[in-house]
Amino acid sequence: MSTVILMTVTGLGLAALYFLVASGLSLVFGLADVLNFAHGLFLSVGAYATWWAAGNLPGAGAEGWGFVLAVAFGVLAGTVVASLVELVMIRPLYSRTIEQVLVTVGLSLAGVAALQAGFGADPRPFPRPAWTQQVVTIAGARVPMDRLLLIVAALVVLGALLAFLRWTRYGLIIRAGVENREMVTALGIDVRKAFTLVFAIGGAAAALAGALAGVYSGSVSPTSGSSLLIFAFIVVVIGGMGSVLGSAAAAVAVGLLQQFVNYYGGSGAGDVCVVALLALVLLWRPAGLAGKAAA
Amino acid sequence: MSALLEVNDLSVRIAGLHILQGVSFSVAPSGVTVLLGRNGVGKSTTLRAILGLTPRNGAATGSVRLGGEEILGRPTHGLVKAGLGFVPEDRCVFAGLTVAENLRLAERTSTPDYDLVFKLFPELSKRSRQRAGSLSGGQQQMLSLGRVLLNDNRLLLIDEPTKGLAPKVVTEVAEALERAASAVPVLLVEQNLAVVRRLAGDAVVIAAGQVAWTGRGGELLADPELTRSLLSVNAAGGH
Numbered sequence: 001m002s003t004v005i006l007m008t009v010t011g012l013g014l015a016a017l018y019f020l021v022a023s024g025l026s027l028v029f030g031l032a033d034v035l036n037f038a039h040g041l042f043l044s045v046g047a048y049a050t051w052w053a054a055g056n057l058p059g060a061g062a063e064g065w066g067f068v069l070a071v072a073f074g075v076l077a078g079t080v081v082a083s084l085v086e087l088v089m090i091r092p093l094y095s096r097t098i099e100q101v102l103v104t105v106g107l108s109l110a111g112v113a114a115l116q117a118g119f120g121a122d123p124r125p126f127p128r129p130a131w132t133q134q135v136v137t138i139a140g141a142r143v144p145m146d147r148l149l150l151i152v153a154a155l156v157v158l159g160a161l162l163a164f165l166r167w168t169r170y171g172l173i174i175r176a177g178v179e180n181r182e183m184v185t186a187l188g189i190d191v192r193k194a195f196t197l198v199f200a201i202g203g204a205a206a207a208l209a210g211a212l213a214g215v216y217s218g219s220v221s222p223t224s225g226s227s228l229l230i231f232a233f234i235v236v237v238i239g240g241m242g243s244v245l246g247s248a249a250a251a252v253a254v255g256l257l258q259q260f261v262n263y264y265g266g267s268g269a270g271d272v273c274v275v276a277l278l279a280l281v282l283l284w285r286p287a288g289l290a291g292k293a294a295a
Numbered sequence: 296m297s298a299l300l301e302v303n304d305l306s307v308r309i310a311g312l313h314i315l316q317g318v319s320f321s322v323a324p325s326g327v328t329v330l331l332g333r334n335g336v337g338k339s340t341t342l343r344a345i346l347g348l349t350p351r352n353g354a355a356t357g358s359v360r361l362g363g364e365e366i367l368g369r370p371t372h373g374l375v376k377a378g379l380g381f382v383p384e385d386r387c388v389f390a391g392l393t394v395a396e397n398l399r400l401a402e403r404t405s406t407p408d409y410d411l412v413f414k415l416f417p418e419l420s421k422r423s424r425q426r427a428g429s430l431s432g433g434q435q436q437m438l439s440l441g442r443v444l445l446n447d448n449r450l451l452l453i454d455e456p457t458k459g460l461a462p463k464v465v466t467e468v469a470e471a472l473e474r475a476a477s478a479v480p481v482l483l484v485e486q487n488l489a490v491v492r493r494l495a496g497d498a499v500v501i502a503a504g505q506v507a508w509t510g511r512g513g514e515l516l517a518d519p520e521l522t523r524s525l526l527s528v529n530a531a532g533g534h
Contacts, residue, residue, distance in 0.1 A: 179391055190373075
């Protein structure tokens, strides 16, 4: 029983990371029709900026509020990079889908190369608060605190995103834009501002995922963003393009399935099952679990 | 009386097809100007081109002047803010949003005229918390009209507002349009000749991407032979 609990919490922790990456990816695709292969770069930027800030930024560190400051710096860096990518590279290409894909793929590859050039290709030890390495006993299972940190962070982000979409003017614009972007424009709304905003939100969430992935794995490497991005794409497709709640549900399904099958069925089998799940959902509901709706 | 909107030599190509081929007409600064024509001749394309909604795989050329100012090629959101209200064919309400949210999204002024909208369409007030996707076709059309009537407009572009509606709802929509047209000029695409007869001041008939006839709507509908030749319908039949 304790193994099942540990697997469940670990799977939910993994799901939290997938959700943090997928939620922004999903909103960007749902609203702006941009398939952003550079989204993993925002995660890597967040991870490296947190790592750098913990060692260099005055007041920041690996413990307590210093770590919070380091993560905040990482999230800010991811947000800024994502906004700049939208403003400088994506905005001129909104009517040119193929070029968008080429640019984001190129940016993703160039980003990994730039991080390797700047910080080396080898993983770097990631600063993490000591309490995240402690364990807590839940129904007999000894669960590492870092898993709980991931889950709580994802729940907070999910709540904040839903509140933003439900209660703010820009949230309303994004929800409407995911349904019918042209009609939003025809109501006199400059939807391009919302594009920049969803890139910024996506960049912030991905950067937070980068910092938390560093805490979870204990290291940061230039390719960490790319490896998480693949599963985040699967989560987006299963959950439904543009749906935050769909992404959350799909992330939980993918995280748990991957964790349990990898444990009981052998390493790697979980990844195969996730792809099989994707195929089944596409056959059953081609628009994903939630269809196209930004909530 | 100088025209509010002047369309000159407007051509639209979409995916290699020459949909509009040098359309020219004008819209008076008051009343309803109706765009008529058979299905597929380019009426909706004309409205969308005026509003900058030509699709990505298309291009619009020529000239469109609003109050003397060239607007062709300007971004859609800017034109709407400048006072071009648009009611699209098939309503295009946001199905996942409530009626209240659909209306709130459309607010362009600090003093949106909810009194007018709810007076014209009391159903919208009663159903403000209902999701727009669960409304009937007629209610969705009321919502679509309500969204533009919240704001001050210089010209309303309205595309087939009675399409697919029950006769009773058609009458309600026509009454609302009549009321709206008393305050703001309307360029209306409409196939229902009973509605045209009720509302039309000027009429522009488009055929095969070109203007085939312009004049007073009453004059067109009073001539059954002309109506039959231009629209392939019997004017006496009402539709």
